[in-house]
Amino acid sequence: MTRVALFVTCIVDQVFPQIGIATADVLERLGYQVDFPEDQTCCGQPALNSGYPEQAATVARGFLDTFRDAEHIVVPSGSCAAMITHHFEEIFEHDSKRLEEARKVAPRVWELSQFLLEVAKVEDVGARFEGTVTFHDSCHALRELHLKQGPRRLLAHVQGLTLREMEIAEECCGFGGTFSVKFPEISGGMARTKIDSIRKTEVGAVVGIDASCLMQLQGVMDRARLPIRTMHLAEILASR
Amino acid sequence: MTAREQILSDIRGALGRTETSAAAPLPAPMLRFPNMDIGVAVSLFRQKLEKLNGKTMLVPSRAHVVEFLRPLLEGKRAVAANSPFVAACGITQMPGVQSGITDRDALRDACASADLGITSVDYALAETGSFVMLSSADNARLISLLPPAHIAVFPRSRILANLDELLSMLPRPADQTSSLVLITGPSRTADIEQILVRGVHGPGEVYAVIVEDE
Amino acid sequence: MPATPKEDFQKTLADSRLQLAIYSSTRRLMDHRAAVVAPEALSDYQELRTRANQIKSHTIDHLDHYLTELESNVTAHGGRVVFCRDSGDVTEFLVGLAKERNARRIVKSKSMVTEEIHFNDALEKNNLEVVETDLGEYIMQLAGERPYHIVAPALHKTRQDVAALFTEKLGVEREEVIEEQTKIARRVLRQKFLSADIGVSGANFLVADSGAVVLVENEGNARLSTSTPKIHVAVAGIEKLIPRAQDLAVFLNLLGRSATGQPLTVYTSFLSGPRREGEIDGPDEFYLVLVDNGRTRLLADPEKRQSLFCIRCGACLNHCPVYRKIGGHNYPWVYSGPIGAIITPQFHGVAQDPWLPFASSLCGACAEVCPVKIEIPKLLLKLRAEVTAAKQSTGQGGLERSGFRAWAWLMSHPKIYLSLASMGSRFRGMIPKIGPLRSWASQREVPKLAPRSFHKLWAERKRATGKTS
Numbered sequence: 001m002t003r004v005a006l007f008v009t010c011i012v013d014q015v016f017p018q019i020g021i022a023t024a025d026v027l028e029r030l031g032y033q034v035d036f037p038e039d040q041t042c043c044g045q046p047a048l049n050s051g052y053p054e055q056a057a058t059v060a061r062g063f064l065d066t067f068r069d070a071e072h073i074v075v076p077s078g079s080c081a082a083m084i085t086h087h088f089e090e091i092f093e094h095d096s097k098r099l100e101e102a103r104k105v106a107p108r109v110w111e112l113s114q115f116l117l118e119v120a121k122v123e124d125v126g127a128r129f130e131g132t133v134t135f136h137d138s139c140h141a142l143r144e145l146h147l148k149q150g151p152r153r154l155l156a157h158v159q160g161l162t163l164r165e166m167e168i169a170e171e172c173c174g175f176g177g178t179f180s181v182k183f184p185e186i187s188g189g190m191a192r193t194k195i196d197s198i199r200k201t202e203v204g205a206v207v208g209i210d211a212s213c214l215m216q217l218q219g220v221m222d223r224a225r226l227p228i229r230t231m232h233l234a235e236i237l238a239s240r
Numbered sequence: 241m242t243a244r245e246q247i248l249s250d251i252r253g254a255l256g257r258t259e260t261s262a263a264a265p266l267p268a269p270m271l272r273f274p275n276m277d278i279g280v281a282v283s284l285f286r287q288k289l290e291k292l293n294g295k296t297m298l299v300p301s302r303a304h305v306v307e308f309l310r311p312l313l314e315g316k317r318a319v320a321a322n323s324p325f326v327a328a329c330g331i332t333q334m335p336g337v338q339s340g341i342t343d344r345d346a347l348r349d350a351c352a353s354a355d356l357g358i359t360s361v362d363y364a365l366a367e368t369g370s371f372v373m374l375s376s377a378d379n380a381r382l383i384s385l386l387p388p389a390h391i392a393v394f395p396r397s398r399i400l401a402n403l404d405e406l407l408s409m410l411p412r413p414a415d416q417t418s419s420l421v422l423i424t425g426p427s428r429t430a431d432i433e434q435i436l437v438r439g440v441h442g443p444g445e446v447y448a449v450i451v452e453d454e
Numbered sequence: 455m456p457a458t459p460k461e462d463f464q465k466t467l468a469d470s471r472l473q474l475a476i477y478s479s480t481r482r483l484m485d486h487r488a489a490v491v492a493p494e495a496l497s498d499y500q501e502l503r504t505r506a507n508q509i510k511s512h513t514i515d516h517l518d519h520y521l522t523e524l525e526s527n528v529t530a531h532g533g534r535v536v537f538c539r540d541s542g543d544v545t546e547f548l549v550g551l552a553k554e555r556n557a558r559r560i561v562k563s564k565s566m567v568t569e570e571i572h573f574n575d576a577l578e579k580n581n582l583e584v585v586e587t588d589l590g591e592y593i594m595q596l597a598g599e600r601p602y603h604i605v606a607p608a609l610h611k612t613r614q615d616v617a618a619l620f621t622e623k624l625g626v627e628r629e630e631v632i633e634e635q636t637k638i639a640r641r642v643l644r645q646k647f648l649s650a651d652i653g654v655s656g657a658n659f660l661v662a663d664s665g666a667v668v669l670v671e672n673e674g675n676a677r678l679s680t681s682t683p684k685i686h687v688a689v690a691g692i693e694k695l696i697p698r699a700q701d702l703a704v705f706l707n708l709l710g711r712s713a714t715g716q717p718l719t720v721y722t723s724f725l726s727g728p729r730r731e732g733e734i735d736g737p738d739e740f741y742l743v744l745v746d747n748g749r750t751r752l753l754a755d756p757e758k759r760q761s762l763f764c765i766r767c768g769a770c771l772n773h774c775p776v777y778r779k780i781g782g783h784n785y786p787w788v789y790s791g792p793i794g795a796i797i798t799p800q801f802h803g804v805a806q807d808p809w810l811p812f813a814s815s816l817c818g819a820c821a822e823v824c825p826v827k828i829e830i831p832k833l834l835l836k837l838r839a840e841v842t843a844a845k846q847s848t849g850q851g852g853l854e855r856s857g858f859r860a861w862a863w864l865m866s867h868p869k870i871y872l873s874l875a876s877m878g879s880r881f882r883g884m885i886p887k888i889g890p891l892r893s894w895a896s897q898r899e900v901p902k903l904a905p906r907s908f909h910k911l912w913a914e915r916k917r918a919t920g921k922t923s
Binding site for chain 1: 458460463464467477775776779780809811812813814815816817818819821822832835838839840841842843854855858859861862863864865866868871875879890893894896897898899900901902903904906907908909910911912915
């Protein structure tokens, strides 16, 4: 049985654990043995984002140590996966030992939809979800990992699900990590523009692969008392 | 230290170079152009220029140019370039057409009060519907710029595929002229509320008269 | 260190007319660009970008070599190159030239570098009349404002704004029809073109092997400014160089498309000096003013010198969700949007506008559309680290720094982190809304920490199924 290690990400661990459960369900149903290295915490992105690369390196070293021996590492987040595969090299620029480790781990790190399509090589995970949804393209996933059609192909095979595209699927939701609290008015404005576009699709839920985007959108929609849900791709794929 | 010396010295310092540092070689320029059939080039040129609100006419031979232009020039004042092709088409003999001007001020005054400027072109570009004009004794800059309308008359053989082909034929325009200009349609702006308006400073009306048998 | 201009942001965000103007104008420019860089329209778009980046990288890495080649070719064609360190040098040269030639009136086409050095103000103080001739720039000159956008300077003005402005400044009867407003400007500016002593232009590209400047425009004002006056002065930053005329194929195929969605703008001029023998019109004298104004400082940083590749197309502004909310005037300098965010701190030092590199969600839309592939988000991250380091060296930002140090320590001690987190979730309703939490709550509902973390849920799941992991 092939083993995959799950890196749930700090936000899923503490705020949206159901996304982690759903991810594990999907993988186990496909026949993988899911390992959860307990010492995992975070990829370090918040510190890098805020201008503290040393602190980001401290946390990133923890990731490298925890996942050293994992053959496949699955991450239900585009931004965290991109942090590991694209930004660890910058953080460890001057640390040749850790740089080498970062280069070795990068090809083994997969965002969930990437893993399903490219490693498990499945498009139909046997999911069922009745409803019309729209899909939000998270920035790091779209522009760093080049995920666009992948998640949509997976959704296309979900029984009972109809996907309706919003006009501005690729526009940023406004989260941006500490940007959301350093520039709340701009962040909120960006989210409201996005939500206007979501409302026009008249769907019941917006699906994404990054919990941070979903948290941002849900927060603004709840403030506006809109009855639209946010759901992580893993939750849809785990639905039966 | 002069400003020149200071700046060059700062640049070299910043780059870790000295006065005698060589320049690494640069790959050959990237020039891509199709081998375009002339009939296709003519059609494409016309399509592109017309999409920009330019007007195009295909005339069978240079002898026919005058009759095609007559309605456009009726009752109007025009300045024509000293181009041999313009003269060969009989344009300089038409009523209302001033040509043969070689004095800069006289030319400017004529253009400032003319309704039309008539020139030939050195080349045309099919993919963008552009005229290519080199400033010379045969072609003054202001004729295609000051009057509110510009008519370019040229043989179809001057049409090239695109800018890349032009640059491959003319790798050093500065060897030949102080001014090479590509004109792609009528002058325009969208500076106010993004609403398109034509004929801001340059001509708002542009005509291409293409002589088919040359 | 100065604070973030939050009130200004709020004002702009609350102005629904302005929001619509910015949003719809940029949307239009985005759509036009998309149509002409799509694979069906331009099959080698990505290759062109790569090539443009390589050419610029090569040129910048050998800038002194190409500058001297440029100078030698300008001189050979009868022109003169004037190197200027800063605003003072430029003013001194122009004022001196005007005096020698008895010149009073200057017509000017668009040039961002002249905005940088407050060119118009400096010359007007020396009793020279400087008239902007690009319609958008002319409007902004009348209004006394700086440009709102690199390519569309009056993007935020309505026809009513323009009508009021023309009546007030030109004494004409109120006219709200845009086509008529344009005719008014054409009439007024034509007089200026025909009577100007000096024409000042910018330069989109400087061509080293030809001693030439390339001007790209739609109106015809750059052609007129450089053809009617007897003297042409082109002002350009030293980084505007490309090695060969033939390299224009790459850059001209990218510039118009990226800026406005036009494969070529209406006029592309390739000017190499005063008129030649036999040419009937054109200037008698040509001067190329090459401006440093701090560019050599940017050059010294190997990671950030790619900022100098910029060809000023404005695509990054159009695609930036932050620019599209706060508009051009909320940026501290003449360059706005993502390019402004990376070069402003490099020119002025990170301490002047420390908030600027942080005013981005790092979405990467800018880098995706940049024709010369500047890695804008990467440079923003580098600048953020420089800001925090600068704060540390001046004894500021201690609270945030300690916060992140503590956070990093906690994240490296999983067992302690997890037990603290589980305590936090127990008291989650009682966490006071201060600092970041308050900031979050100003715009959104606050999500709650889950009662049991994934760590806990997983442990329970393993116990239930009797497996170990």
